[in-house]
Amino acid sequence: xxxxxxxxxxxxxxxxxxxxxxxxxxxxxxxxxxxxxxxxxxxxxxxxxxxxxxxxxxxxxxxxxxxxxxxxxxxxxxxxxxxxxxxxxxxxxxxxxxxxxxxxxxxxxxxxxxxxxxxxxxxxxxxxxxxxxxxxxxxxxxxxxxxxxxxxxxxxxxxxxxxxxxxxxxxxxxxxxxxxxxxxxxxxxxxxxxxxxxxxxxxxxxxxxxxxxxxxxxxxxxxxxxxxxxxxxxxxxxxxxxxxxxxxxxxxxxxxxxxxxxxxxxxxxxxxxxxxxxxxxxxxxxxxxxxxxxxxxxxxxxxxxxxxxxxxxxxxxxxxxxxxxxx
Numbered sequence: 001x002x003x004x005x006x007x008x009x010x011x012x013x014x015x016x017x018x019x020x021x022x023x024x025x026x027x028x029x030x031x032x033x034x035x036x037x038x039x040x041x042x043x044x045x046x047x048x049x050x051x052x053x054x055x056x057x058x059x060x061x062x063x064x065x066x067x068x069x070x071x072x073x074x075x076x077x078x079x080x081x082x083x084x085x086x087x088x089x090x091x092x093x094x095x096x097x098x099x100x101x102x103x104x105x106x107x108x109x110x111x112x113x114x115x116x117x118x119x120x121x122x123x124x125x126x127x128x129x130x131x132x133x134x135x136x137x138x139x140x141x142x143x144x145x146x147x148x149x150x151x152x153x154x155x156x157x158x159x160x161x162x163x164x165x166x167x168x169x170x171x172x173x174x175x176x177x178x179x180x181x182x183x184x185x186x187x188x189x190x191x192x193x194x195x196x197x198x199x200x201x202x203x204x205x206x207x208x209x210x211x212x213x214x215x216x217x218x219x220x221x222x223x224x225x226x227x228x229x230x231x232x233x234x235x236x237x238x239x240x241x242x243x244x245x246x247x248x249x250x251x252x253x254x255x256x257x258x259x260x261x262x263x264x265x266x267x268x269x270x271x272x273x274x275x276x277x278x279x280x281x282x283x284x285x286x287x288x289x290x291x292x293x294x295x296x297x298x299x300x301x302x303x304x305x306x307x308x309x310x311x312x313x314x315x316x317x318x319x320x321x322x323x324x325x326x327x
Contacts, residue, residue: 042081106166169208
């Protein structure tokens with residue numbers, strides 16, 4: 001599968017480094033950026049992804065010389081924000097920050113209102129975020145094996161919260177069910193902020209969450225119990241927590257890939273410029289340190305590499321049986 005490619009008139013560069021578009025009637029003319037840039041974050045404010053997006057926005061504003069504003073559009077596992085992006089003008093002034101799961105998982109669940117591989121353009125990868133499974137105060141167990149034992153003795157009694165349908169946390173849940181034969185009850189949220197509050201209040205037993213400073217603080221305080229992590233290897237900050245691969249569930253060993261996207265129809269030369277600026281921002285020590293400090297891996301690269309990662313993840317998710325997956 002390939003992302004749709006479109007052809008555009010050539011663009012020129014000014015000596016100041018801005019893009020200038022040829023006159024085509026309704027098409028944009030003049031240098032880019034000509035106005036503030038908007039980044040739609042497809043998650044609620046206050047979470048890890050929101051914080052990363054705001055840090056990137058600040059740095060991109062310095063690089064581009066225009067304000068770069070963040071707008072949160074949460075809901076639908078990222079679909080609400082991506083719909084807003086798809087409706088935006090493809091002029092480089094509107095981007096979206098999202099995990100790739102709405103593009104790579106949601107279509108396999110029959111839950112996609114749009115073909116995001118047609119409606120948006122990958123611009124640049126930003127980070128891989130390990131997916132951490134924790135027990136809340138409502139879960140009496142201390143290990144992943146205890147989870148399996150309880151789930152087998154009481155099918156669907158355990159409530160497992162995620163940040164939404166077709167998110168990486170949802171993918172982990174489904175792969176655990178497929179790989180172990182257990183059945184749990186999915187509790188989808190519209191993002192990470194409220195689900196963490198409810199987790200601490202014991203509103204459900206299990207939670208898929210991204211590794212982030214707040215979660216780590218609650219683990220250290222004993223309010224959340226880490227059970228497993230999706231990562232290439234155990235995290236240095238949680239060396240006692242096994243990966244899903246170690247637990248015999250390699251397909252659940254998921255790390256969430258985040259990146260920036262533009263509306264379909266954005267000229268390739270502008271997409272390349274955006275990619276260059278985002279990669280430049282990821283090299284800034286303060287941004288790299290922010291990501292690495294919370295066990296998130298910065299992932300720079302060109303647009304083609306980002307598209308390949310998306311296509312590979314889409315293909316890998318095809319093994320999920322749509323009929324067996326319930327929102």
